[in-house]
Amino acid sequence: WDAIAALSEFMQDTSTTSSLRTVPPDPSTSGNFADFDVSDPKRAFEAFRKMKPKIPPPEMLPCANVDVEKYKVCQKQGTKACSACKLVSYCSKECQKNHWRIHKHDCKNRLKSNDWKPAWVVESRLPMSFFSKPGDGSPMQADELSKGISLWGNVPAIDLINLGKNENDASQDLSIALVASGDLRHVVQTINSLPDDYSGHLEVLINDATLPVVARNMAILLILGTVSDETMAADIALHFWYSVFIPAEYGNNILAIVTSALLRETQEPQPLGPRSSMSCLIPAEAMEFFRRFGSIASISMADAQNEYDRVRTASYRGDFRDRMYAKLKPSHRVAFQEFRRFGIVLPFGAANAHFNIPNASLFSLDGKWLQTDYADPLEGWDIGPILEAGRAHGAQPEDIYGCLYFFLSDQLRTFARRLREFWISFHVVTTEAIHLSSIIREDILSPLGIPASTRFDRIEVSNILDVNYVGIGDVLTHWGPLLKDSRTAALVGYFMNWAFLQPNGDAQSAGHIEIKKIIDTFIEKGRFPNIRPGGRVSDPRDLQIGLFLAANEMNVVYDNSKAFSQFLKQQNLENLLRKTKLKLRTTRTIVPHRYRVPLDAAPNAVPEFPDNESWYNSVRYAASIFHVDGTLCRVWSCV
Numbered sequence: 357w358d359a360i361a362a363l364s365e366f367m368q369d370t371s372t373t374s375s376l377r378t379v380p381p382d383p384s385t386s387g388n389f390a391d392f393d394v395s396d397p398k399r400a401f402e403a404f405r406k407m408k409p410k411i412p413p414p415e416m417l418p419c420a421n422v423d424v425e426k427y428k429v430c431q432k433q434g435t436k437a438c439s440a441c442k443l444v445s446y447c448s449k450e451c452q453k454n455h456w457r458i459h460k461h462d463c464k465n466r467l468k469s470n471d472w473k474p475a476w477v478v479e480s481r482l483p484m485s486f487f488s489k490p491g492d493g494s495p496m497q498a499d500e501l502s503k504g505i506s507l508w509g510n511v512p513a514i515d516l517i518n519l520g521k522n523e524n525d526a527s528q529d530l531s532i533a534l535v536a537s538g539d540l541r542h543v544v545q546t547i548n549s550l551p552d553d554y555s556g557h558l559e560v561l562i563n564d565a566t567l568p569v570v571a572r573n574m575a576i577l578l579i580l581g582t583v584s585d586e587t588m589a590a591d592i593a594l595h596f597w598y599s600v601f602i603p604a605e606y607g608n609n610i611l612a613i614v615t616s617a618l619l620r621e622t623q624e625p626q627p628l629g630p631r632s633s634m635s636c637l638i639p640a641e642a643m644e645f646f647r648r649f650g651s652i653a654s655i656s657m658a659d660a661q662n663e664y665d666r667v668r669t670a671s672y673r674g675d676f677r678d679r680m681y682a683k684l685k686p687s688h689r690v691a692f693q694e695f696r697r698f699g700i701v702l703p704f705g706a707a708n709a710h711f712n713i714p715n716a717s718l719f720s721l722d723g724k725w726l727q728t729d730y731a732d733p734l735e736g737w738d739i740g741p742i743l744e745a746g747r748a749h750g751a752q753p754e755d756i757y758g759c760l761y762f763f764l765s766d767q768l769r770t771f772a773r774r775l776r777e778f779w780i781s782f783h784v785v786t787t788e789a790i791h792l793s794s795i796i797r798e799d800i801l802s803p804l805g806i807p808a809s810t811r812f813d814r815i816e817v818s819n820i821l822d823v824n825y826v827g828i829g830d831v832l833t834h835w836g837p838l839l840k841d842s843r844t845a846a847l848v849g850y851f852m853n854w855a856f857l858q859p860n861g862d863a864q865s866a867g868h869i870e871i872k873k874i875i876d877t878f879i880e881k882g883r884f885p886n887i888r889p890g891g892r893v894s895d896p897r898d899l900q901i902g903l904f905l906a907a908n909e910m911n912v913v914y915d916n917s918k919a920f921s922q923f924l925k926q927q928n929l930e931n932l933l934r935k936t937k938l939k940l941r942t943t944r945t946i947v948p949h950r951y952r953v954p955l956d957a958a959p960n961a962v963p964e965f966p967d968n969e970s971w972y973n974s975v976r977y978a979a980s981i982f983h984v985d986g987t988l989c990r991v992w993s994c995v
């Protein structure tokens with residue numbers, strides 16, 4: 357692969373600007389590329405690596421007095437929230453007054469009105485997907501819109517080791533495998549959850565069958581492990597992971613980082629800091645993806661924005677979007693809409709005019725949006741710590757993507773630091789999950805540092821347990837023997853669609869008595885939007901909205917443990933366990949029996965919510981985003 361050609365191509369295209377963005381790129385931030393000598397890529401990359409965006413990553417919530425047209429930014433911290441929306445904060449009354457000219461458009465957004473109703477209510481008709489269960493109907497339409505690949509995860513991040521509850525030894529060497537990893541959120545959560553004094557050697561095998569996923573994971577590890585300034589490392593990785601547009605300076609950094617790694621003339625693993633490293637086995641096609649990372653030659657600003665708009669605002673998906681908005685508080689509707697318009701993870705009021713090139717890694721080689729039309733970064737993480745991080749950095753809960761920004765920034769800084777302090781060896785592979793177990797046994801991955809004798813402390817199989825995927829039989833038969841012979845070793849995975857297949861698996865199929873019981877509790881506790889306890893409504897249409905939304909949310913408090921046991925029985929689990937010498941765990945030490953219950957909860961426990969605020973925070977974002985409720989993912993492990 358010709359780095360020089362890529363570089364020249366890249367440099368030619370830096371003049372590309374878009375007429376579509378409401379926030380114009382700052383012409384002064386694109387850098388002066390004429391200074392770089394194309395024939396000496398090493399020196400050019402060194403210069404690229406030193407480039408920093410005009411506006412540094414915010415440490416605390418910045419004052420929202422930003423005049424994008426004039427590239428003017430108030431440098432102070434935003435401490436006084438706009439009382440009407442709480443989406444933005446200012447340093448002073450003056451700044452708030454000066455900014456009202458711009459902010460009023462958001463603050464008086466139609467979606468922020470308390471009277472806002474979904475279009476199907478206003479037009480007195482049934483919503484388009486009223487009778488479809490979550491999980492069917494909509495994904496098919498979504499696939500027509502885009503590629504439907506998941507780059508941000510479908511269940512919140514899991515700490516796969518949970519050292520304190522398992523090995524409980526900070527010097528223990530550990531080996532974990534993520535055989536259908538998706539993005540890196542489980543890896544980040546697992547490593548960040550280790551104790552500060554962890555001194556063991558950690559081996560992490562990361563595999564996914566989808567090439568764009570693997571190429572992105574490699575780039576993120578390279579960024580976090582090789583950018584010397586942790587703050588910059590975290591910020592570049594954050595936006596490369598989650599933002600549809602990134603600063604041109606970050607693009608240059610990413611291009612330099614990825615290219616330098618690919619141009620290394622040694623077979624030694626790539627160092628990630630002084631102690632950690634990464635080895636990989638990837639096909640040549642991956643180069644096509646790496647070549648595009650950080651380069652705007654592959655997709656123009658205008659094409660990227662057009663494609664993002666096309667997917668996010670498709671008219672026939674209006675009811676689907678309204679169903680999401682209808683569950684949210686008014687300011688959250690505006691926050692979600694903002695992300696669907698610009699796709700940048702930053703505080704609502706932060707300057708973003710310098711995000712002036714597309715993040716090509718989120719688009720296919722032919723320029724299509726890779727994910728679904730409802731893909732959302734909030735899907736991959738627990739909401740509690742997100743709101744906490746927001747509070748710690750001065751962001752209001754209403755500014756949910758601002759909270760997410762500070763959460764991710766904290767997490768990725770910690771992760772970057774741990775790459776430097778801990779001894780971690782990453783091995784990145786891309787193949788089918790079952791094939792991976794075979795090539796380990798055949799000793800093909802020895803050069804990578806994974807000999808045939810390797811046994812793992814944890815094997816995370818994601819939802820390939822699902823019947824329509826690999827299925828539990830093949831997963832246990834092929835991966836069971838690769839589990840370490842130890843009391844703490846575990847295979848962790850989840851089912852995402854079992855509840856639709858199993859009688860009584862979800863609340864809707866459980867019958868009228870069960871449904872009525874749940875609805876009565878919801879009404880009694882005031883958990884319907886706009887329906888007060890006792891069922892009093894000021895507008896009869898609110899009842900319709902409430903009932904419609906409850907169809908999804910009932911599952912959160914519905915006990916489906918019996919149905920799950922029956923499901924496992926029908927999967928022939930007993931025989932499988934005998935054959936593979938595995939055991940189904942009754943006491944959980946890694947993941948609980950179901951999402952949002954404590955680790956030591958009984959199998960039939962359902963999540964509890966102390967108040968309606970915690971109910972809203974735990975259920976609304978997630979349920980508004982998940983097409984499958986978190987509750988349907990019965991997590992399962994064995995030893």
Ligand SMILES: [Zn+2]
Pocket residue numbers: 419420421430431432446447448451
């Ligand atoms: Zn100010």
Ligand SMILES: [Zn+2]
Pocket residue numbers: 438439440441442443444459462463
């Ligand atoms: Zn406001």
